[in-house]
Amino acid sequence: MTVTDEQTSGDQPTADVRIRVPRRSRAWGRTVHWTRRAVQAAVIAVVGWQAVGHVTSGGESAEAWCPLGGFEGAWTMATTGRTVAHVHTSSLILAGTVLALALVGRGFFCGWLCPLGSLQEMVHAAGRAVTDRVPPLRRLRRRLNLHAGTKGWKRVDRVLRWGRWLVLAWAIIGAAVTGTMVFRVADPWIALLMVAQFELSLAFVVLVATLVLALFIERPFCRYACPLGAVQSLAGKLSPLAVQRDASACLGCDLCNQACPMAIPVNTRTRVTDASCIGCLECVGACPSQNGLSVTLALPTFRTRTTPPATGPEPQAATASEIMR
C-alpha cells in the first residue's frame, strides 16, 4: 500500500481521504482453508486407524497418541519414575511436543491437528448445512446469533471460558494426588475412541453434549472445557508468532470475526494474542484485503513509537458493494 507522508502523519483530517488497498484473491483464502481441512482429515485418519486396529486386533491403543495423558502423568513420572494407568511413554513425548509447538506456534495444534476439534468443526459445518435448508432451524440459528451479540451472552461466554482452567486444575491435580487419570471419566475423546464398545458413561454424555452443542456453537469443548487447550494458552503467551492486523489496510468488514471459530473479535486487535486463538488462519483467509491480516514473527527487540497513535473516529464498516467492487 502506498500512502503519502501527509496521510500517515495522523494529524490530518481524513474524512474525505479514499485509499485503495490491494485485494487478496479469494482462491488464496480457499487454499488455506482446504489445506487445513486436508491436514485435519489426515490426522483423523491416522487416529481412526489406530482406534479401529485396537478394537479389532488388539493393537496399540489410540490413547497412546493423546498428549493430555502426558501432562496428567508428568507429576507421577517425575516423582516416582512410573506412569499412571493408560499413559504411555508416547503420551509424555507428545505432551512435550505439544508444549514445544505452543511455545512456537501458539494454538496451532488445536487448529490444525487436534482430532476432537476437527470433529466439532465438521459437526458444526454439517449443522450449518442442515439449518440453511430447514427454515425453522435457520430462524432459530439467526435468533441465537442475535443473542450471541448481546452483552449478557458475552458475559456468560467470558465466565464459561474459565471452565478450561478449572478442568485443567482438576485433571492435573487429581492425577498427581490419586495417581490415576481422574479426567478420563469425563473425557469425550476417550468416549469417542471407545465408541465401538458402547458404554453409557459420563464421558459418553459429555461427548454427546459436545457434539449437540457443536451444531450451534463452533468448538464448544475447545472454548469452555478443554484442559489441553488451557495448557497451550499458557505456553502460547511466549510464542513469537501471531496473526497481526494492519489497521491502515483493514476495511472493518467483520469477515474475520465471522470466520473465527473461537469467536475472537479479530478486527479490534492489533496482534491476535488471545488465549483462545488456535492459529487456524481462517481470519487471514477470509480477509479480502491483502495486507489486512498476516502472520508475523515478533523479534526479541522493542521499538519506540515514532508516529502518534491513531485517534481518529471509529472505523466505518465497508459495505458489501465496497468489498466486492
Next chain:
Amino acid sequence: MRSPLRTSLSDSTKAPVPELVIPRGRRPVPTQTRLHTRHIPVGMYVAALLLLPTLIVGGFMSAGLWANAETSATTQTGTQTGTPSGESDAGPAAPAAPADVKGSMTVQQLVDAFPPITAAQILAKLGAPLNTPTSAQLKTLVEKGNSIDIPTLRTWLQEQGAR
C-alpha cells in the same frame, strides 16, 4: 426486479478489480506495535509448524524411546514403586508385582510372573471356563465373567503371594 446491489455483486464476481477502497473516516495510519515484527509467508508458517512435531516425534521414535503399548506399570496410591516401564512394542511386559497387573495382560503372563499360581486358579477366580486359552487377555475374561474386576484380582494375587 433485481436490486442494484445484486447486479453489482454479480458483475464484480466476474471481473474483480485488484484493489479495495478503505471506508471513509478511516485513519490511514499503519499499525504500530511495540514489537519489531516480520511478515511470515503462510505456507512457511504451516510447513514449519507441521515439521516441528514430525521431527520431534520422529526423533524419539528413531532413538527407540517411543513406547505406545501398555508397557508401563500402573501406579496406585499406597502401593510400592517398581522399575520404570519397559519399551517393547510387542505387548505388555510381565508384571513385577500384583499392583502392576493390567487388563491387557494375559493369563499366561500372570502364571509366569507369580509361579505358585496356576492358570486354572486364575481362570477359576475370574469365573472363566477352565479350557480358556491362557493367551486370553484378563480384561476380556473380566468382561465375560462378571465376577471380579482387575483391582480385586490384584488384591487376590497379593494375598496368594503373602501365603
